[in-house]
Amino acid sequence: MIIAMMAGGPVDSIPSKEVLNDLPTDTVWIGIDRGTLTLFDYGIIPEYAVGDFDSVQEEEMQLIDQNVRFLKTAQAEKDETDMELAINLALEQKPSKLFIFGATGKRQDHQLANTYLLVKVRKEQPDCDVEIIDRWNRISVYGPGEFTVQRSEIPYISYIPLTPEVTGLTLTGFKYPLKDRHIFLGSTLCISNELIKPAGTFSFISGILMMIRSMD
Structure with a gap:
């Protein structure tokens, strides 16, 4: 199984629509918080949406609820970031490949934490190839x-x-x-x-x- 996820990083750092659409057609998508709306803009309806959705307006949340098959919400005050919750969900599916988009941007704390989550994937599921991809970089562990x-x-x-x-x-x-x-x-x-x-x-x-x- 191939899983791809979209976080809520700046849209100008996300690869082109052609890059996302070049993934296999049976790729399972996970939207992370506001990244779910980014996927909608790219014409992709994710199977899952995960997060506390604290950056989403009420009408946007209704749109997510109406279109996403599996919605997993969390409290804003929690021990894990939305990204880690999404990675935990992805690992439950035992993917062979995991692609992460929207994980880089201006917040260096978030970007560094997201990068180190690749170590979590490597340790918990060594056979899973995992990669963070933005417009300028591809990061793997x-x-x-x-x-x-x-x-x-x-x-x-x-x-x-x-x-x-x-x-x-x-x-x-x-x-x-x-x-x-x-x-x-x-x-x-x-x-x-x-x-x-x-x-x-x-x-x-x-x-x-x-x-x-x-x-x-």
């Missing part, structure tokens, strides 16, 4: 192993440790290759790399590693 990355129109690739240490990092096919390097939390060694071949690989032995693919 990996556990130990070897992975292939294809060259694309998004040229810059950075690797950032999310654990105190990532061991045995090796990059092949990159402008700046590495072999069996240990990098530590806070290191900028692997920022702004590029592929010089149609495909490259990255591998590491232990830790959790974030990959960010960015436009200029």
Whole structure:
């Protein structure tokens, strides 16, 4: 199962309608708070809507209630963010892929928290490929192993440790290759790399590693 979710981040950071519509037709959509209305604007009716909906007007809430099959509301004062509630719901469905839109924007606290929720997905369901996508970036998180990355129109690739240490990092096919390097939390060694071949690989032995693919 493929699940995609839309949070309430700024619309100008969300990829084009063509990108969203390029997902498989059987993708299950989750609207998160005001992101549900964003999906309506894109011509997508989500299967689920989740959140406290504190940023939604009464008539907008009625529209959501009338169109969404499963509506899960929460109190505004709660321990989890709306994004975490939506990810919990998604993980209950055991997806093979999870795409997250509308998760970046001006609020750095929200953006950072949303990024670290990728670690939650990786730990609780290691077989689920999860990615945050906006107009300029694609953010994903990996556990130990070897992975292939294809060259694309998004040229810059950075690797950032999310654990105190990532061991045995090796990059092949990159402008700046590495072999069996240990990098530590806070290191900028692997920022702004590029592929010089149609495909490259990255591998590491232990830790959790974030990959960010960015436009200029």
